[in-house]
Amino acid sequence: MAETVQVVSFKLGSEEYGVEIAQVQEINRMVAVTHVPRAPQFMEGVINLRGQLIPIIDLRTRFGMQRAEHTKNTRIVVTEIGAKRVGMVVDSVSEVLRLPVDAIEDAPDMITGVDTEYIRGVGKIEDRLIILLDLAKIITGAEKRELEAADVDAVPVG
Amino acid sequence: MSSSDFFDRAEFIQYFRDETDELLQAIDADLLRLEQFVDTGTLDAEIVNSLFRALHTIKGSAGMLEFAAVQQVAHKLENVFDLLRKDHMPLTESGVNLLFEGRDVLTGLVRSAVDGAEEPAGVPDYVTRLDDFASVYDSTAQAIEGPRAHPEEQDEHLVQVDHVEVAAFEAEVERLLAEAQTQRQAKAAAAPPPPEAEPIDVDAAQAAVDALFAAAPATPAPAAPAPAPVAPTPAAPTPTAPAAAAPPASKPAVAAPAPATAAAPAAHEHAAASTVAAPAAAADPKRAAKNQTIRVDIDRLDLLLNLVGELVINRTRISDIASTLGRELGGTTNGRVENGLSQLAKDLSESSALLARTTNEIQESIMKVRMVPIGQVFDRFPRMVRDLAKARGKDIQLEIAGAETDLDKTIVDEVGEPLMHLVRNCVDHGIEPPDVREAHGKPRHGKIRLNAYHEGNQVIVEVSDDGGGIDLARVREKAIRVGQISETDRLTDREIIEQIFEPGFSTADQITDVSGRGVGMDVVKKNILRLKGVFDVDSVQGEGTRFTMKLPLTLAIIQALLVRVAQELYSIPLDSVIESQRIEASEVRTVHGGEVITLRGQVVPLIRVGEFFRLDAPRDPDKVMIVIVGLQGRQVGLVVDSFQGEQEIVIKPLSDVIGRIAGISGATILGNGSISLIIDVHSLVASAYGGGRVARAEFSGV
Numbered sequence: 001m002a003e004t005v006q007v008v009s010f011k012l013g014s015e016e017y018g019v020e021i022a023q024v025q026e027i028n029r030m031v032a033v034t035h036v037p038r039a040p041q042f043m044e045g046v047i048n049l050r051g052q053l054i055p056i057i058d059l060r061t062r063f064g065m066q067r068a069e070h071t072k073n074t075r076i077v078v079t080e081i082g083a084k085r086v087g088m089v090v091d092s093v094s095e096v097l098r099l100p101v102d103a104i105e106d107a108p109d110m111i112t113g114v115d116t117e118y119i120r121g122v123g124k125i126e127d128r129l130i131i132l133l134d135l136a137k138i139i140t141g142a143e144k145r146e147l148e149a150a151d152v153d154a155v156p157v158g
Numbered sequence: 159m160s161s162s163d164f165f166d167r168a169e170f171i172q173y174f175r176d177e178t179d180e181l182l183q184a185i186d187a188d189l190l191r192l193e194q195f196v197d198t199g200t201l202d203a204e205i206v207n208s209l210f211r212a213l214h215t216i217k218g219s220a221g222m223l224e225f226a227a228v229q230q231v232a233h234k235l236e237n238v239f240d241l242l243r244k245d246h247m248p249l250t251e252s253g254v255n256l257l258f259e260g261r262d263v264l265t266g267l268v269r270s271a272v273d274g275a276e277e278p279a280g281v282p283d284y285v286t287r288l289d290d291f292a293s294v295y296d297s298t299a300q301a302i303e304g305p306r307a308h309p310e311e312q313d314e315h316l317v318q319v320d321h322v323e324v325a326a327f328e329a330e331v332e333r334l335l336a337e338a339q340t341q342r343q344a345k346a347a348a349a350p351p352p353p354e355a356e357p358i359d360v361d362a363a364q365a366a367v368d369a370l371f372a373a374a375p376a377t378p379a380p381a382a383p384a385p386a387p388v389a390p391t392p393a394a395p396t397p398t399a400p401a402a403a404a405p406p407a408s409k410p411a412v413a414a415p416a417p418a419t420a421a422a423p424a425a426h427e428h429a430a431a432s433t434v435a436a437p438a439a440a441a442d443p444k445r446a447a448k449n450q451t452i453r454v455d456i457d458r459l460d461l462l463l464n465l466v467g468e469l470v471i472n473r474t475r476i477s478d479i480a481s482t483l484g485r486e487l488g489g490t491t492n493g494r495v496e497n498g499l500s501q502l503a504k505d506l507s508e509s510s511a512l513l514a515r516t517t518n519e520i521q522e523s524i525m526k527v528r529m530v531p532i533g534q535v536f537d538r539f540p541r542m543v544r545d546l547a548k549a550r551g552k553d554i555q556l557e558i559a560g561a562e563t564d565l566d567k568t569i570v571d572e573v574g575e576p577l578m579h580l581v582r583n584c585v586d587h588g589i590e591p592p593d594v595r596e597a598h599g600k601p602r603h604g605k606i607r608l609n610a611y612h613e614g615n616q617v618i619v620e621v622s623d624d625g626g627g628i629d630l631a632r633v634r635e636k637a638i639r640v641g642q643i644s645e646t647d648r649l650t651d652r653e654i655i656e657q658i659f660e661p662g663f664s665t666a667d668q669i670t671d672v673s674g675r676g677v678g679m680d681v682v683k684k685n686i687l688r689l690k691g692v693f694d695v696d697s698v699q700g701e702g703t704r705f706t707m708k709l710p711l712t713l714a715i716i717q718a719l720l721v722r723v724a725q726e727l728y729s730i731p732l733d734s735v736i737e738s739q740r741i742e743a744s745e746v747r748t749v750h751g752g753e754v755i756t757l758r759g760q761v762v763p764l765i766r767v768g769e770f771f772r773l774d775a776p777r778d779p780d781k782v783m784i785v786i787v788g789l790q791g792r793q794v795g796l797v798v799d800s801f802q803g804e805q806e807i808v809i810k811p812l813s814d815v816i817g818r819i820a821g822i823s824g825a826t827i828l829g830n831g832s833i834s835l836i837i838d839v840h841s842l843v844a845s846a847y848g849g850g851r852v853a854r855a856e857f858s859g860v
Contacts (some may be wrong), residue, residue: 034833035726036812037771038819046812048827051464055813086815139815 004098007123009130010077010090012060013068017090018099018123018130023079027093030074044089047076054078056087062138063118081135088138097130099123104132167223174219175272176453181212182268185261186541188212189254193544196251203243210239216264225271227281228264234288235260247295256291258541259284456567459528463808464827466521470805473510473517480507521806526564529711532610532619533561535574539581543606546585553592553603554585560610565617565711572689573619573709576682580621580705581606583679588625588703598700600624617711622704628697630654636663655695659683716809718826720802720834721785724773727834728798729807729826734839736786736793738801743782752846755784755795762786763846766797770821770842775799789843796842809836820845 007018008027033045033056042061046053056076061067073092078085107119118137123130188209195201217232238257241247266278483503536558547554589595589604596602609620630651637643637657649657657663661680682705686693691709718729719738739757746753746764753764764784768775784795807826812819812835823838 032832034825034835035773036816036819036822036835037773038821039816043816046816046825046833048831048833051461051827053810053813053825053827053833055815057815084813084815086813 003101009094028076206243477510529564557607563610576685584623588623624702627699721798724775764795
């Protein structure tokens, strides 16, 4: 029997993405997000998830796409990587599906929408292409970028 | 049937760990007190009893959880204390050391049992040594007791209940009681009488004791035949109940290391017999004492605090409604309706005032619940100082004051490590060896003092010693050698002392296992700063050193002023707020492109929070709402849209994923579930002064 991975698939624009189900904690409807000033653009803000503060990344902005109006299909996919929880705003969540491991290929360079460094591979299922994301990279990337930003407009202390 | 069917094992293990930790701590403290009686030929019976009881409890709980190794060592140690309290064994230094060691062996065993870690090495060796040590006195005890008791022996059944069996019996009783309790918890309603509780999975010994136990409640107390325990002629009436009960107990399976001591003196025997009755009765008061405190997960307290926050917000809303209602009614003219309604409005505002008071009290109480005495941390030091001093050949007395000083649990947890480094430092570098002290005209024994006390909204914790003080010349020399400063630097004494906080600095000539590995003081300073505390050192050469840390009472909860800026609520920590003011826009002047106001003759720079945070915040053309904040003598006016009142808030850090944001120190969740970011006054003040250029660039960019 072929080995499979379970992924949660969602959409950003016309492209379909997936993250491993083990990394998804829950999927929520859009809620009020508290803006965090001077945070990077893609950082939508923070939400209160049952008493916990969860940072929210706008995945479109993260991938350099046009920001979209939120609709009734907009979802926050709350992921958990290590001890870090992050919510990602996506256009809509499609389904949970099983991808045979051998149907996953390395990220081809031709994908232009997303920086390939955040992609773990591309899964093919029938005629659909599902871009599997490397969440750890998305998050550490966020931190790195934040540090760079902090260097630029750091407030000198003392 | 396994006893573990009746309780949640994981939960019980957790309980066992907490309880045992406390007991081991208490054992340490008691052993230290006991040590003072070494070779004096006297003893404080209370200390020995307390040690005996502590080990006994550990043994009982360990038995329940089937932690055999813990149970065994606890039992053997308990046995030693039994010999001590019965005066069968003199208290010697080697004995005390063996007991201290035993306490550590037990700690290791408990840890390995609870965490599933590897069993510490050397346990069998220790057990052998302990056995050898105790056996000398065990046999002495028999030799003394045997002949003396024999002629007086009246009732062989009673007599056979020797102290070891009593101990085993007590353990069993406690075990059963605990079990019964767990059962009661499990089957909340129909609680069976404890003694008849299901027989536990047993070996012969336990069954025997069970039988003994089952008999006990039927006849009120085995001691009943002789009501007065000191009665000179004991057990003259045929002791039916004990007789029935005792034979099974005398089966060899009972964990008696030595054959039952033939006979004890009659009076002695009675004491033993009445102890048999005691546990059942004594267990209750003991349990009652235990019930004075409960353990609560700190997260639950945080949750409670959040809920109270919600209550506070709703309370404010209700009093708003009440006053609005009163106002509105004042404007109507319909007499009858007005009368009825205004009475209602009055009632409403009265009860909302009551609600306010109660809410505040609840809030305060919860804050108090989070406070724990710093003694919890201090307690570990007497033993540490004793061991370290011995290892270093020093004679050190540790004084503790202010152990009852309360501060927030999170701070108490965090302060242990820096304190430990400081105390180690005093032992290793501070206090001189006895001969050196004597040569300097000081008493041979050095003193280390731990002290804590409240000062305003802070707690001061001091660690001081009467040792040699910091050798400035040596510190300077060392700092030059490791390249922290250069030969030509002219430093004040203070600046030289500061060098010891540099990473990797140590003046110890040789690396010891105590300190002097070059880690320590820098870690101490970092930890204290992280706790938002202040750290200071005073040192007088030849006289001693004093480390002082000032810590906030609580980290998690602060009083904050809520302000609105561009539709968002921000919190400003109240301890840095000096005043809030509403001024006319015309009072704002410009100096070098930066806005300032003059406040009582002092020029105060302004920061428009909305613009600093790049929010869409239009300026009010007429009035300006200003919160004056101050830090280390510098003042800054923060311009906001409106003031929203004061509130206690629970600080939560922003996620690592977001990273550090200039001007924001964290966030809090308000009662209605919305989030308020906490303004980092430190960085705003710094940007208005030190980073003036950047701050102004900020303004001009908007």
